[in-house]
Amino acid sequence: MNGDQTVDRKRILIVDDEEIVRYSLVNILRSHGYEVVDVASAEAGLKILYEQEFHLVLTDLVMEGMDGLELLENVKVLSPRTMVILITGYGSLKTAVTALRLGVYDYLIKPCDEDELLLRVRRALEMLHYGEEQQRLQDVSAIAKTAVTLSDQINTPLNIILGNIEILQLSPLLEHNENVQKSLKTMENQIFKIREVMEKLAKLTKAETKKYASLSDYEMIDLSSGKIE
Amino acid sequence: MSKARNVLVVEDEQELTETMAEFLRMFGYKVYTAGNGYEALDLMKTTDIQVVVSDIQMRGMDGLTLMGEIKSRYPGLPVILITGVSPKEAKQIALEKGADAFMTKPFHMKKLKHVIESLCTKDE
Numbered sequence: 001m002n003g004d005q006t007v008d009r010k011r012i013l014i015v016d017d018e019e020i021v022r023y024s025l026v027n028i029l030r031s032h033g034y035e036v037v038d039v040a041s042a043e044a045g046l047k048i049l050y051e052q053e054f055h056l057v058l059t060d061l062v063m064e065g066m067d068g069l070e071l072l073e074n075v076k077v078l079s080p081r082t083m084v085i086l087i088t089g090y091g092s093l094k095t096a097v098t099a100l101r102l103g104v105y106d107y108l109i110k111p112c113d114e115d116e117l118l119l120r121v122r123r124a125l126e127m128l129h130y131g132e133e134q135q136r137l138q139d140v141s142a143i144a145k146t147a148v149t150l151s152d153q154i155n156t157p158l159n160i161i162l163g164n165i166e167i168l169q170l171s172p173l174l175e176h177n178e179n180v181q182k183s184l185k186t187m188e189n190q191i192f193k194i195r196e197v198m199e200k201l202a203k204l205t206k207a208e209t210k211k212y213a214s215l216s217d218y219e220m221i222d223l224s225s226g227k228i229e
Numbered sequence: 230m231s232k233a234r235n236v237l238v239v240e241d242e243q244e245l246t247e248t249m250a251e252f253l254r255m256f257g258y259k260v261y262t263a264g265n266g267y268e269a270l271d272l273m274k275t276t277d278i279q280v281v282v283s284d285i286q287m288r289g290m291d292g293l294t295l296m297g298e299i300k301s302r303y304p305g306l307p308v309i310l311i312t313g314v315s316p317k318e319a320k321q322i323a324l325e326k327g328a329d330a331f332m333t334k335p336f337h338m339k340k341l342k343h344v345i346e347s348l349c350t351k352d353e
Binding site for chain 1: 242244245248249251252255286312313314333334335336337338339
């Protein structure tokens with residue numbers, strides 16, 4: 001992570017029934033530029049999740065009333081894109097592994113050290129961003145594929161029309177009929193106008209696809225090796 | 230044109246095949262047709278062909294694969310590839326793989342005839 005000032009205002013919700021834990025987490029994350037809201041129960045967390053959007057939820061596993069797993073299940077329904085990190089003691093490690101299967105992005109073991117916390121939070125938020133880019137890339141490449149098929153599907157019939165215009169132009173019956181020849185020429189010209197439009201469309205789609213492809217490459221290198229070539 | 234030339238047109242859009250065939254026949258070419266690469270290779274076993282015109286995008290065996298087969302079975306036989314998609318990349322691939330000519334749809338039949346003529350006189 002580079003300077004703290006460069007962190008854009010990501011919104012994090014902290015859910016923990018221990019005030020001291022919340023206090024510590026809030027302080028660390030706020031001092032690193034995150035926008036943090038904290039609540040003392042899963043119920044309160046759920047209520048605020050109904051009203052506001054968060055990029056990340058950091059929740060304790062064992063709490064009175066609704067526990068962290070239940071909260072997680074609700075978050076996944078309510079706001080599927082929100083990342084969830086579970087905070088747990090050593091004793092509940094097994095549950096944490098189950099939680100991973102339920103869609104938790106990561107888990108932290110109490111007491112967690114500041115660097116570890118910041119690393120996990122940063123990684124979760126990066127993954128969120130990566131997921132969004134992937135989705136956009138998928139959308140764009142679907143459009144590109146459609147444009148390619150469309151281009152062939154339009155150019156082939158155009159070719160059939162053009163070929164038949166040429167056959168008519170050479171027909172001995174029509175060869176000297178000026179009006180017919182003029183009409184055929186007009187039709188021929190229109191075919192190439194349609195082709196020009198198709199070319200422009202193809203170029204436009206290609207440029208868009210490239211833009212997102214390069215973005216995605218960048219993200220992939222960044223995440224897998226931690227360095228950018 | 231001094232003597233009849235046998236042209237094989239391989240294209241899965243039948244109406245385009247017929248259009249190309251009709252135009253070329255007006256100029257004395259003997260035109261054979263096939264709907265994909267497999268049909269084309271089958272036909273070539275029994276028919277003497279001087280030029281092949283093939284679409285790239287076809288179900289079954291596509292144009293590039295067909296061209297590869299033709300180049301290994303009938304070295305020196307000219308192949309003209311045609312396509313309806315992304316001209317620049319397709320052209321580069323087609324020429325790299327050994328196409329003698331490349332045309333982007335929609336093309337003029339006159340131009341196709343001209344290309345066939347130039348490829349036929351080249352080997353005379």
